[in-house]
Amino acid sequence: MAASDSESSATIRDDQRYHTEDGLNGSSVFASKEQSRQLSTEMRRIPSQQGEAEAKIWSDPANVVEAGMEKDGVFSPPSPPQQQQQSAAPGLNPADFPDGGLEPWLVVFGGWCALFCTFGLINCVGVFVEYYVNGPLASYGASTVTWITSMQAALMMAGNAIFGRLFDNYGPRWLLLGGTIVYIFGLMMTSLSTEYYQIILSQGIVSSLGSSAVFNASMSCVMGWFFRRRAAALGVMVSGSSLGGVVLPIMMTRLIERLGFPWTMRIMAFLFLGLLAVSCLTVKSRLPPRPTPVRLADYYRPLAEPTMAFVVAGGFFSFLGIFLPFNYLIIQAQQAGVSPTLVPYLLPILNAASIPGRILPGILGDKIGRFNLMILISFISGAVTLALWIPGSGSTGAIIAYGAIYGFSSGGYVSLAPAVLAQISDIRQIGTRVGISFIINSVGALVGSPVGGAIVSASSARHATAGNSNNSNDYLGLQLFCGAVMLAGTAFFAVARYTQQGFKIVKV
8 A cells, every 4th residue: 555655646746747858958857837837927027137126026036036047058936035045046136236335336437437438539529520521531521531430439339249248258357458458559550540541440440349348348347236226337337438528529629739639649548548457457247257159049039039129229220320419510510600619619518418417317217217218318319409409500509508418318328228238138148138239239320420421411512502502501411310310219219118018107
């Protein structure tokens, strides 16, 4: 009888178990059918990085893990709170993120220095365009010249597809050191360049790839130290680029007038070298590197996720237009008759407004939802371009007001974009997924300014044929294009939000 009961019990236990194979390494796990069905349902509902929203799915926040959390390649069912630390990969529970303290904020400070030197220089593209058009590249049209600055911005973002994977596999140290050396070398070579192809190579390619490595390592490290306050931390970090956009244009304008362009670039290179040395000393990853083989599927599979695909599409359209005011506001203001003493300060005004624009949306995004705020600030960027820049093109006050409002709203986009991506990503793959997004966004950044320049050139040619060669309406087409693509980006962000929570008024 005992043997019969034992056999019966074993049969029941066998019936309650099922066997699954891990397609990656062939390991096997056992779980109850009921647990499997429950897990399958719940994992599809996990909005991986939404902070407090996850408490609605699992009652104990300690049980919430990143989307895609797995053990030996196989998803594990949620375990009781007291067993969670043993079942989850170390350091990936929300409670494991420091979200503050000396070391995390030192990482943010190092990232701030890196963004001052890298994205801060991107915010000065208007100064470069003005100098090149009126100086060594006067024989080239504005549309041709802006390929330099567009390539600079595009490669800085596109490089993340490579550097993001290197970060995931090997950590930030060598990316920071190597990127700093290449970036400073590119700036030094720019100081010696006088021909179009030389400037393309030095400023458009070499310095851009170096800055991309520094930018990716800094941003990815910050996201690994913060969870609930991630958008706020990123906002503080990227405010470095805004301050760079305030200081560097004024500095460049004054130095070019007194010392010339070559020594201006050398002085900036030495300044950046000192700041990036601070970044190399303070920026570090919280999680150890996780080397994995490079597979092509890792770069296209995330785009099969509807939310990820719509976020990337929104970023593409946003980057088609986001740099147009930075490139053309100065030239448009000059043609509109704005005082020559005021024109050099338009970019600093725009970038000064983006300092609170990058910090405040990050703080608010953590409280009311990063997707919600991304939709709002993207809409403001497009709407203010159509509603203020176009009708106020001939007014000094309107141009200044537009620069301030656009600086605030576009600054919020830069701080929220990485946080939105992290919210829908496994933090262990953040470098690769940010790289996927940025390489597609870089296409928009690359072609946006040249397309805008071509629109201006075509409009100018029409006005010249009509006998009016100095018409401020030359920029009407560019302004319409800028506003339209920014609003198109807003629409895609709204659809991305809809894929998560529909039309519900909740934190997303």
